[in-house]
Amino acid sequence: MLNKHDVVPLYAQLERILREKILTGEFKDGEPIPSEAELTKTYNITRTTVRKAIGNLVQEGLLYQAHGKGTFVRLQEIKYSIWNFEGFTDYLRKKGEHPVSRVLEQKGVRLDSGDYWKLKRARGVQKNEKVLFLTIDTSYIPLRKFAGIDRYDFSRESLYDVMRKEYHVYPRNSEVVIQPVTSDDTMKEIFDLDNVRSLLKAKGIVTDERGDELEKVEIVYGPNIEFKLMTKMR
Amino acid sequence: MLNKHDVVPLYAQLERILREKILTGEFKDGEPIPSEAELTKTYNITRTTVRKAIGNLVQEGLLYQAHGKGTFVRLQEIKYSIWNFEGFTDYLRKKGEHPVSRVLEQKGVRLDSGDYWKLKRARGVQKNEKVLFLTIDTSYIPLRKFAGIDRYDFSRESLYDVMRKEYHVYPRNSEVVIQPVTSDDTMKEIFDLDNVRSLLKAKGIVTDERGDELEKVEIVYGPNIEFKLMTKMR
DNA sequence: TAGTGGTCTAGACCACGGT
């Protein structure tokens, strides 16, 4: 049930309930959730409010709507091969590789929206005697949320591990824009390029389940990475 | 002014007007646009409709809102964001745009796996007297599955509509690799580039629900497209 | 035809920011 006097808006409360039911499987993948009309009755709110909640979940990709048919659950809309946030580190370990990070730069910076810890790392794998770098990651971590984050040595520790274990914060969503970039000197050196090339860059934010920003991120992908994308259409 | 009897929804019409004013600089970067109350008066529509239009532009990244202050123009110039293949025509129509296709090349070709119909199109939107091209799509359609596909005029018809309505085949999944490419002469002409640039290319296959290949596809995205990607961890 | 989502109206009260 919803609490009309809560500071949390009704649509956000409903959103949470629906998300829960989708993720626990009470609403099954591909099947319809109750109609908007039903939801207005069940929760005793207007359709506008129901639509706001559903709209957000559609935006999020958890639901889709079909005119005249209904609102349906969509799980696993997008998968990604290299773009997994449970991390880079775990991903490579599973493949039997030895992940390596080299910190290129770290310092406090002030962006318009507050104070951040800037962390720039080259990340890759150990190959025999050599290191093959795959990405250059630049993170801007809000110090308001992660006070003392500068104490950690991120050439050894995983950023997301620290967020989870030390701050009890769980990265959940990311929204990035993919762009082409032309290699600069840093990229040339890290990726061992012999001349100027086009590379891919992903730039965006990582948030927790409430949509709070955890990190501004910018990742440049080296030439050894394929950016594979699978989508499901309806 | 808005046309209440147009098939294009009022919010989409308003959206288009606002987008226009932002992009032409009538609403300047960082400055506020008229308040929601003013817009309701100016266009003689309700605030709900105004908010729907503004909401979409906020989503698109062209505007941001600050509680108690106003609605402001955002510096970055994001025009279109496309996250899957299904959306092109519908996505643009919803925005009150007029999608345009120009067939650049079409012929039968033999690939190692069989006979295909090659269809290369530039796709974009009508802007006043001009056409702004957004993508160059190259499709290879298996003739074994789509005999007679060469009869259709794909400058007018949607490829997927034909697949659905004439062949009763439904595109469902896609698997593509995203790569950077350097512009060639065709791209230079279609996208009206003044010099060589890095662009994005998606290359892969589209399948139906049984995993049967419907199309090999290669899409080059012009500089007016941002490739926005949202991921969720579960 | 009945049920669904898509659009829109005409209000209301609230919280926030700056004066």
Next chain:
DNA sequence: CCGTGGTCTAGACCACTAG
């Protein structure tokens, strides 16, 4: 204080889908 956006109500009519 006033003007801004944020939320919400209680309706209405329409277009689409399926039986």
